[in-house]
Amino acid sequence: MLDLECNMIMLVGPMKGGIRYHPEVDPDEVNALAQLMTWKSAVADIPYGGAKGGIGCNPGDLSKSELERLTRVFTQKIHDLIGVHTDVPAPDMGTNAQTMAWILDEYSKFHGHSPAVVTGKPIDLGGSLGREAATGRGVVFAAEALLAEHGKAIKGLTFAIQGFGNVGSWAAKLIHERGGKVIAVSDITGAVKNPNGIDIPELLRHKESTGSLKDFQGADSMDANELLVHKCDVLIPCALGGVLHRGNAADVKAKFIIEAANHPTDPEADEILAKKGVVVLPDIYANSGGVTVSYFEWVQNIQGFMWDEQQVNRTLQNYMTRAFHNIKNMCQTHDCNLRMGAFTLGVSRVARATLLRGWEA
Numbered sequence: 001m002l003d004l005e006c007n008m009i010m011l012v013g014p015m016k017g018g019i020r021y022h023p024e025v026d027p028d029e030v031n032a033l034a035q036l037m038t039w040k041s042a043v044a045d046i047p048y049g050g051a052k053g054g055i056g057c058n059p060g061d062l063s064k065s066e067l068e069r070l071t072r073v074f075t076q077k078i079h080d081l082i083g084v085h086t087d088v089p090a091p092d093m094g095t096n097a098q099t100m101a102w103i104l105d106e107y108s109k110f111h112g113h114s115p116a117v118v119t120g121k122p123i124d125l126g127g128s129l130g131r132e133a134a135t136g137r138g139v140v141f142a143a144e145a146l147l148a149e150h151g152k153a154i155k156g157l158t159f160a161i162q163g164f165g166n167v168g169s170w171a172a173k174l175i176h177e178r179g180g181k182v183i184a185v186s187d188i189t190g191a192v193k194n195p196n197g198i199d200i201p202e203l204l205r206h207k208e209s210t211g212s213l214k215d216f217q218g219a220d221s222m223d224a225n226e227l228l229v230h231k232c233d234v235l236i237p238c239a240l241g242g243v244l245h246r247g248n249a250a251d252v253k254a255k256f257i258i259e260a261a262n263h264p265t266d267p268e269a270d271e272i273l274a275k276k277g278v279v280v281l282p283d284i285y286a287n288s289g290g291v292t293v294s295y296f297e298w299v300q301n302i303q304g305f306m307w308d309e310q311q312v313n314r315t316l317q318n319y320m321t322r323a324f325h326n327i328k329n330m331c332q333t334h335d336c337n338l339r340m341g342a343f344t345l346g347v348s349r350v351a352r353a354t355l356l357r358g359w360e361a
C-alpha cells in the first residue's frame, strides 16, 4: 500500500512530515498524522504546513535491499508531489536516515541534486547535526519546561518509556544523563523494569548487539502492556498511537504523561486522565523537536551553511521553551488544559495566515 497525504494548502511554506513504514499504516491514519503536523508546525512557529506519508509494510521483515527497492519505487511515484518548496519528507516510525538517503538519491535522478527535499538525512549527504536525537531531545526540553512549572526537575523522578527506537532511546539516554531514573522500558520485543533505575547506556549496548530487550541482565522482564500502568512519576509513550484508551487510562499511575508518540492518548482516555489529575503534555508540542530541527536542516541546506551541534541544540531549546510559554499563555487566557492550549495556539496561527491571504469565505 502506498499513500501520501498532503492535506494542507501551502499557507506559510512547504508541507512537512515524516514517512512511516508500519503494517498498520492506512490512508485514514496518514491523513490524521498529516493534520497533526499542521498544528505541530504552527505550535513550533516554523513555516510549514502538514504532510505525512506511509507504506503499509513491516520493515523488520524486509532485507536492506528490499527496503531500498521499496523506497525507490515509492519515490518514483511521489517525486512530482515532493520538492524543496512543496513537500519535504523526513523519518517517522520504521524509517531513518538511510531511507531519506534513498529518497534523496531517487528524487535527484528526476530533478537534479536537491538535498533540501528531505530532512533527517545522513550528515554526509547534508543532514543536520543533532537531527537524529532531536525528537528525543525536544521531549526532554519539553519535560523540563513542564516539570519546572510544577516545581520539579528530571533528576530523581522515575520514568517509564514505551518504545525504544529513535525517539524513545534518545529520550531515555538524555533523561538518564540528567539523573532521571528510567525504571521501565518496552519495545516490540518485550519490556524490562528495575525499580532502582535501568542503566540506559548498557541497555542501548544490549539492544545494539542483540536487536532485542530480551535477556538484558540489568533488569527484570515485565509484561509490555503493564508498562503503561506501571508506578512512576512520568510516563512517556514513544511508539504507536491510541495506546492509552478507556481500557487502561483509569489504571495509569504516572502523574505526568509526555506524549512523544503521535496521538498516543485517545479522547476517552484524555477525559479519564484529566479527572484523575494526570497532567498530559500533548504530542503536537512534546514531539515537535524533530520537525523543528528538520526545519533547521532545511534552512542549512538552502543556505549551504552547516551549523555546529551546539547551535542546533541551543536553538532547539529556545524554540521548545518559547512554545511552552506560548501554550501556557493560551491556557491562562482560555482557562483550558495543555492540549486545548496547544491546539488553540496552532489553529489561531493558521487562521491568521488564512485571513491575511484573504482566503476567508
Ligand SMILES: NC(=O)C1=CN([C@@H]2O[C@H](COP(=O)(O)OP(=O)(O)OC[C@H]3O[C@@H](n4cnc5c(N)ncnc54)[C@H](O)[C@@H]3O)[C@@H](O)[C@H]2O)C=CC1
Pocket: 018, 091, 092, 093, 094, 095, 135, 162, 163, 164, 165, 166, 167, 168, 186, 187, 188, 189, 224, 238, 239, 240, 241, 260, 261, 262, 287, 288, 290, 291
Ligand atoms: N522520528 C521522529 O523524528 C519523530 C517521531 N515521532 C513519533 O514518535 C513515535 C516513535 O517514532 P520513532 O522512534 O521514530 O520510531 P522507530 O521506528 O524508531 O521506533 C519505534 C519503537 O516503537 C516500538 N514499538 C512498536 N510497537 C510497539 C508496541 N506495541 N509496544 C511497545 N513498543 C513498540 C518499536 O520496537 C521501536 O522501539 C511515533 O509515534 C512517531 O510518529 C514524532 C515526531 C518525530
Ligand SMILES: O=C(O)CCC(=O)C(=O)O
Pocket: 016, 017, 018, 019, 040, 088, 089, 090, 091, 092, 119, 120, 262, 287, 288, 290, 291, 292, 294
Ligand atoms: O521532521 C519532520 O519533518 C517530521 C517529523 C514527524 O513526522 C513528526 O513530527 O511526526
